[in-house]
Amino acid sequence: MLIVQKYGGTSVGTTERIRAVAERVRRTVAKGDQCVVVVSAMGHSTDALVTLASELVDKPADREMDSLLATGEQVSASLLAMRLIHIGCPAMSLTGWQAGIETEAVHKNARITSIDTNALKTLLEQGITPIVTGFQGIAAGQITTLGRGGSDTSAVALAAALEADACEIYTDVDGVYTTDPRVVRQAKKLDYVTYDEMLELANLGAQVLHPRAVENAKHFSVRLIVRSSFSEEDGTQVVSMMENQMEERQVVTGIAFERQVARIAVIGVPTKQHGLASIFSKLAEHGVNVDVIVQSVVSEAAVDVAFTVNEADIDKAVEVVETLRNGLHFERIESAAELAKVSIVGAGMISNPGVAAQMFVTLRDTDIHVQMVSTSEIKVSCVIPAGDVEAAVQALHRTFVEAEREADLTVTES
Amino acid sequence: MLIVQKYGGTSVGTTERIRAVAERVRRTVAKGDQCVVVVSAMGHSTDALVTLASELVDKPADREMDSLLATGEQVSASLLAMRLIHIGCPAMSLTGWQAGIETEAVHKNARITSIDTNALKTLLEQGITPIVTGFQGIAAGQITTLGRGGSDTSAVALAAALEADACEIYTDVDGVYTTDPRVVRQAKKLDYVTYDEMLELANLGAQVLHPRAVENAKHFSVRLIVRSSFSEEDGTQVVSMMENQMEERQVVTGIAFERQVARIAVIGVPTKQHGLASIFSKLAEHGVNVDVIVQSVVSEAAVDVAFTVNEADIDKAVEVVETLRNGLHFERIESAAELAKVSIVGAGMISNPGVAAQMFVTLRDTDIHVQMVSTSEIKVSCVIPAGDVEAAVQALHRTFVEAEREADLTVTES
Structure with a gap:
């Protein structure tokens, strides 16, 4: 087997941790597997470099920032x-350029364009384990970096290019949970999730996998495994729908939630103004990230457009929309902060009608007022008051995860 | 003018210092000069990396150590x-491989074999100041480092390859002194020294320039200037003999000294045994560095061989020589610690007979017992008791530097 193992910043945060990682890699190789290791920078070393730069310049040149930050992974590798x-396991560290990782010629957020796997394959043939710096590549002789979650992306891209049998993402949690264990004590580690579910669950508590890496894994059918470098637990496998359907599954895989949500409603936008296009182009232009968008028809002549933004952006968002008043001729803007979003996620939802209704019933029975609803094929999201988020998540977890599990157990025992 | 400026670890030790260095580079460029900058790693950052490695491994693999340490200069660059x-001065950082610095394919102590100056020249033509990482290069795709004083070597090699008009070495002292100012208050900064004098003075107090860099500068006729990055002083120019002879010079340029010297004497080595060869081959084999070597003929049948080593090596050296007893049939070994070496250095010495005699007279008048003497074309060294080193240096400075200076002043004023 050829396995790509990626170790995040916490996993290589101290020399003590690096010893433990080395031991794990050695064991993998001793079992007869080939291993390509991808590492992040040690713990908070990237933050330390960012601080140095900020002491010198407000907005450092992108190229120089990439060259600066790329040293972090070179150190850990x-x-x-x-x-x-x-400890007797032949190995060799490789920077992005030494590992043949070519990217677009942009800085700070480059995408990998190709990987020349010759150097890696030669090392593997010689029985030498390559230790590749994550997060970085090269474009026309310049050091580039891949942006947030870049090391996950590096690992998945290497696994795809090398046609590896698995890509193990080592982190400080032992897998993906049905919800945040800090909110629901009964939260249960999932053995499997699909790529799509993983994407929807991305903002669940510990952000274990970067969405871009998940997308790439899905696209190249890379078998992803999220597991802890601090334990021997099996972790969670991220697989394709196909594979997943072969086993009995719960309808709802997990309960995701997000705090600090604000809702803005633009009331009475004349239909003929094509308000959606103007509003969201303008917001994007000003760097305001919009999450849920809902449009409802009030009359033939006018619509109400509502959307959510991060609480920190509420004033900016209202200001931006206000500048459109003369062009759009809307009636008024309403805004509300101190909201949260709670979602049920599950690939099984498509074939199970009534799941959304069950969610609404659960929330009603918990006396929670739903302010917005948005649905996708594998997710239903409700915007609710921030103060109700824990009660909502606990209730939904009982309804969709714990109850189902009890049912399973009954069946198994009969 | 094209100037290579090298800034050492203390000069870029903090972000505050980096601001100051940037300002100096900006001013150089603003004057209309072209500038290539070479930087060392920030202050003690290299030590921090060495400590990390030592927490993991007793003897780290050389290749990985090079890759680890090379990050230090990448950060400062x-x-x-x-x-x-x-601050409005276009610049670009370049690692060793980006700057085209090719070295031998060895690690930790590689020599530069060639520099492809295309990248640097292109940047200079575009008005962009290259900031090159010192201490490192590339060999067959592998990161290599140049060993101690490597950044000085990088700077001199770049100055030679680019045919620069000068190579300015910025450090935390404002030049080369006639002796250590901590020992002799009247020590005087030298405006000029020759390459050879610089080599002999290398171990003088602050080790301002690495010998290898001086040798290279001499070989390629690179005009070296040692100066402080903390002041606007002119510094000391290191020049060739030719240039230097054109001006009136003192016979003795400076007084060098070294503490922690031990002397070992092998007494009564039969002449036919070729003792010198066996003794010093064996010592080199065991990694004992020998400094002064003196052989005196006792009789036609036997010689006495005496040499100095660092005090820390005295036991090891005696042990090594002891293993040769059966082969060499020498009479006995004598050893003495707590010694020091004091030297007068000056390119003008060759044409001034009697300088050595003047040194011996000065030491005798100061009641200092000379234990060994060794001479070169531009240096006379005496091994003396460690307790006498300050008195010796002060007396020699008075005789050769202060007295001569007074004479100069008299002439000038007449």
């Missing part, structure tokens, strides 16, 4: 390689 | 480049 060599 | 861009 070299340290891990020397430790592996020390 | 990126930071300096972004600061320069910020």
Whole structure:
């Protein structure tokens, strides 16, 4: 088997942790598997570099920032390689350019365009484990970086290019949970999720996998495994729908939630104005990220457009929409902060009608007032008062996860 | 003018210092000069990386150590480049491989074999100041480092390859002194020294220039200037003999000294045994660095061989020589610690007979017992008791530097 193992910043945060990672890699190789390791920068070392830069310049040049930050992974890769060599496991650290990772010629958020796997394959053939710096590549001789979650992206891209049998993402949690265990004590680790569910669950508590990496994994059918570098637990496998359907599944895989949501409603937008296009182009232009969008028809002549933004952006968003008043001739703007979004996620939802209704019933029985609803094929989201989020998540977890599990148990025992 | 400026670790030790260096580079460019900057790693950042490695491995793999340490200069180069861009001076950081610095394919102590100056020249033509990481290069796709004083070597090699008009070495002292100002208050900054004098003075107090860089500068006739990044002083120019002879010079340029010297004497080595060869091959084999070597003929049948080593190596050296007893049939070994070496250095010495005698007279008059003497074309060294080193240096400074200076002043004033 060829396995790509990616270790995040916490997993290589201290030399003590690097020893543990080296031991895990050594064991993988000792079992007879080939291993390509991808590492992030040690713990908070990237933050330390960012602080240095900020002491010198408000907005550092992108190229120089990439060159600065790329050193973080080079440090952890070299340290891990020397430790592996020390414990008798031949290894070699490789920077982005040494590993043949070509990217677009942009800085700070480049996409990988191709990987020349020759260097890696030669090392593997010689029995040497390559330790590749995550998060970085090269474009026309310049060091580039891949932006947030870049090391996950590096790992998935390497797994795809090398046609690896699996891509293990090591982090400080032991997998993906049905919801945040800090909110619901009964939250249960999932053995499997689909790529799509993983995307919808991305903002669940610990952000274990970057969405871009998940998208790439889905696109190249890379078998992803999220697991802890601190334990021997099996973790959660992220697989395609196909594979997933072969086993009995719960309708709802997990309950996701997000706090600090604000709702803005533009009331009475004349239909002929095509308000949606103007409003959301303008917001994007000003860098306001919009999440849920709902449009409802009030009359033939006018519509109400409502959307959510992060609470921090509420004033800016209202201001931006206000500038459109003369063009759009809307009636008024309403805004409300201190909201939250709670979602049920599950690939099984498509074939199970009535799941949304069950969600609404659960929330009504918990006396929670739903302010907005938005649905996708594998998700139903409700915007609710921020103060109700824990009660909502606990109730939904009982309805969709715990109840179903009890049912399963009954069946198994009969 | 094309100037290579090298800034050492103390000069870029903090972001505050990097601001100051950026300002100096900006001013150089604003004057109309072209500038290539070479930087060391920030202050003690290299030590921090070495500590990390030592927490993992006793003897880290050389290749990985190079890859680890090379990040230090990449950090300071990126930071300096972004600061320069910020203050309106176009700049770009370049790692060893980006700057085209090719080395031998060895790690930790590689020599530069060639520099492809195309990238640098292109940047200079575009009015962009290259900020090159010192201490490192590339060999067959592998990151290599140049060993101690490597950044000085990088700077001199770049100055030679680019045929620069000068190579300015910025450090935390404002030049080369006639002796250590901590020992002799009247020590005087030298405006000029020759390459050879610089080599002999290398171990003088602050080790301002690495010998290898001086040798290279001499070989390629690079005009070296040692100066402080903390002041606007002119510094000391390191020039060739030719240039230097054109002006009136003192016979003795400076007084060098070294503490922690031990002397070992092998007494009564039969002449036919070729003792010198065996003794010093064996010592080199065991990694004992030998400094002064003196052989005196006792009789036709036997010689006495005496040499100095660092005090820390005295036991090891005696042990090594002891293993040769059966082969060499020498009479006995004598050893003495707590010694020091004091030297007078000056390119003018060759044409001034009697300088050595003047040194011995000065030491005798100061009641200092000379234990060993060794001479070169531009240096006379005496091994003396460690307790006498300050008195010796002060007396020699009075005889050769202060007295001569007074004479100069008299002439000038007449």
